[in-house]
Amino acid sequence: MSTDSPHLTLTIDSLAFGGEGIARDNGRVVFVPFTAPGDVVEVRITEAKKTFARGEVVQVVTPGPDRAAAPCPYYGPKRCGGCQYQHLTYEAELKAKAGHVAEALTRIGKLTLAAGTIEPIVPSPQPYGYRNRITVHRSENGKGDKIGFHRAESHDIIDIPHCLIAAPEVNDALGALRRQELAPKRGRAVNFTRPTHFSLRHPDLPPSAFHQVNLFLLGPLRDLVAGWVGTGRRLVEGYCGGGFFTEVLAPHFASITAIEFDSRSLRDARRKTLINVAWIEGSVEECLGAALAASGAEGTDALLLDPPREGLAPGVVTAILAAEQPPRRIVYVSCNPATLARDGGKLSARYTLARVQPLDLFPRTAQVESITLWELKA
CATH class of the missing domain: 2.40.50.140 (Nucleic acid-binding proteins)
Structure with a gap:
């Protein structure tokens, strides 16, 4: 037809x-x-x-064998835009995400992957109730009659009293906000980012810094990254945020240079009082070249990168490839397979992609996390 x-x-x-x-x-x-x-x-x-x-x-x-009934009453066409995969079995979602990572690396990055390069995807122990932070919105008329999420492909607000992928503590904060029992000065559970936008966080999270969202995979993610980064004399970390990875890596290196642009995140990081870490406030694009050069003739053992969804700025890749003593290995953590593949294609001029570990940090949504290990070519 x-x-x-x-x-x-x-x-x-x-x-x-x-x-x-x-x-x-x-x-x-x-x-x-x-x-x-x-x-x-x-x-x-x-x-x-x-x-x-x-x-x-x-x-x-x-219906196909992978179709499932979505448990959320706000899910579906022209409804809440937060989730994309509630109509799938979780097994089908994991298979799709693993395939998307592999396809991006080969199609966009033009990389040839040896057998066994990509590890089986790490599932979330629970596909619901995992998010330790959400951002909700109030209708623009200022009356607060709707508090929830944007409708898909729209600025309209869908009134949502409970989010199935948010942790219970975050839903408690949402309920309190909806009852107007919380105000900006009444504790850190609610952080007003704009007049009609509210950041709701798990009480264990710092109030301002970026933080990985999946309560159940924080430990496995950090352990995997630490294992791949390894040990050595010197580590450079770009996009260090509030020091989520830095904290566990500090005992394994003589010195670490950690770079972060956001002053609020860096303030949280400095509270960790890690004596062998030099915290640098600035963009990774502007600071990375000098940080690598400061390693001297012995060079940098490892470079850890955890950029936002936009991936690495062009100057970051340039600084790595132009370094007189490039890092011996790079661990690149990404939440966007497309920008990971784009950057990886450029890094392949001097590095070999040795391992890829997908993790489902964002169940029921289209996002997927990946850890990649790049080794300097001889």
Whole structure:
């Protein structure tokens, strides 16, 4: 059937990064959100191009084996935009995310992966109730009649009294906020970032610094990174945040230079009083070259990078590749397979990708964390 028709009956083959199902109609790829591999769906085309189209589900004709009932009443098309995978079994979500990491590295990064390079994905012990922080929004009229999350692809607010992926303590803070029992000066559970935006955090988190979100995988993530970074004389860490990794790495290196642009995060990091760590406030792009050069003739044993979703700024990659004594190994932690692959393709000029460890830090959403180990070529 041609995509010129208003409705198509399609079979979903796989999932694209971001969560949309992929089907094909006469050679044209059709992206359909909220579908699962194996689904037979009736689809209305909403956008048609020469090489691809997008559509929305009119009805699920035959559900595939990976489809599951979403437990959240706010989940689905044109509803809350926070989750993308609640309609999948958790096993199918893990398989899709592992595939997205591998595909990005080979397709975007143009990297050849030896057998066994990618480890099996580490699942979250619980796919719900894991987030230690969320940001909620109040309707712009200022009356506070709606407090919740943005509708998908919209600035509209969906009123949400309870978030299934948030930890119980965070939902307690959300409930208190909704009852207007919390104000900006009544404790750190609520941090007003903008007049109608509220950051709700687990009480164990520092009030300002960025922090990894999955309560159940904080320990495994830190242990894996520490194991891959290893030990040595000198470590340079870019995007150190509040010192989440620095704290466990400090006993294993004679000296660490830790770079962070955000002054609030660095203030939290300095409270750790790590005597062998030099905290540098500034952008990694501007500071990394000097930090690597300061290692002298002995060089830098390891470089740890944990950038935001945008990945490494161009100057960061340039500083690494141009270093007279480049780091012997790089551990790059990423929450975006596409920017990881982009940066990895550039790093491959001097480094070999030795290991990849995907972790599902963000169950029920399209995001996936990856730890990668890069070794300096001889």
